Amino acid sequence: MAARVVVAEDDMKQAELLRRYLEHDGHDVVAVHDGVQALAAARTVSPDLVVLDVMMPGLDGLSVCRALRAESDVAILMLTARVSEDDLLLGLELGADDYLTKPYSPRELVARVRTLLRRTTSADRTRADKVLRVGDLEVDPVRHEVSLGGRAVDCTPGEFAVLALFAREPGRVFSRDQVISHVHGVDGYLTTRTVDVHVMNLRRKLEDDARRPTRLLTVYGVGYKLAAAGG
Known part of the structure; x- marks a missing residue:
């Protein structure tokens, strides 16, 4: 299922790795490295899904999530190194649809993206x-x-x-x-x-x-x- 995906990850090597995996899965991917770029890319590209790292310069991922959810229902997958359940639930309360905790495998992320896209485009x-x-x-x-x-x-x-x-x-x-x-x-x-x-x-x-x-x-x-x- 091809989709437009924005990946917002401040680690450039990790962002490039995710871009390659997602493109190999058939998606069109735009990779950015801070929260301001993430918000601008989402507004320009009108993606089907946004992958958001929580800890980013400019605007953190939670702030970007809040802003995106106020203006669209784009699917949002959060990436976080935080282990507190309350921190993870905060992202869901702000409108994120799923989260992955670091470290994770790129293959698992691709599988989560597939699940979110299926749920978004085919509600039973x-x-x-x-x-x-x-x-x-x-x-x-x-x-x-x-x-x-x-x-x-x-x-x-x-x-x-x-x-x-x-x-x-x-x-x-x-x-x-x-x-x-x-x-x-x-x-x-x-x-x-x-x-x-x-x-x-x-x-x-x-x-x-x-x-x-x-x-x-x-x-x-x-x-x-x-x-x-x-x-």
Whole structure:
């Protein structure tokens, strides 16, 4: 699946290595080495996916992620040497779709890129011809669009995948492990807290009061569900 990819990595040798691996996989790649260049390249190239190192001069990767997410739903893969789970979850809260911790293999990065691109471009093709409606919430898997009461709601690819899963079976309770299995496959590199972050971000976008949700409900000790219309 050929795509336009921006790689933002301040280590020039590593950036060149990633560029070669991604181009060998069929992608068009632009490599930059600081946060300011990353933001400019993303706005110029309109990529399908951005690979962002967290620690970069100019603007760090988290700042670039925040800026990109404010203006697009481009898929974002973060690279970080930080090992704190809170640091990793901060990137997800800002809108990143996945992360890799250093050191990592270029082959693993290419595999993550493939997964993100599949999720972005084919939201469950077996049932993608049907707009999912739950009350005044609409989820369109073909156009990758969400609307609430006729108002467009911007979602990251990860948030969209979680919401689409819930919207296909409103009222069904999904455990965190089930969400990971359905949305991300069984690669085993994501944590259950990732699901919590996506749900938290969705509540901010869909609920009148994210602290007192009426749509995306927690079923304590089990998981989450999207309340059925009128239920």
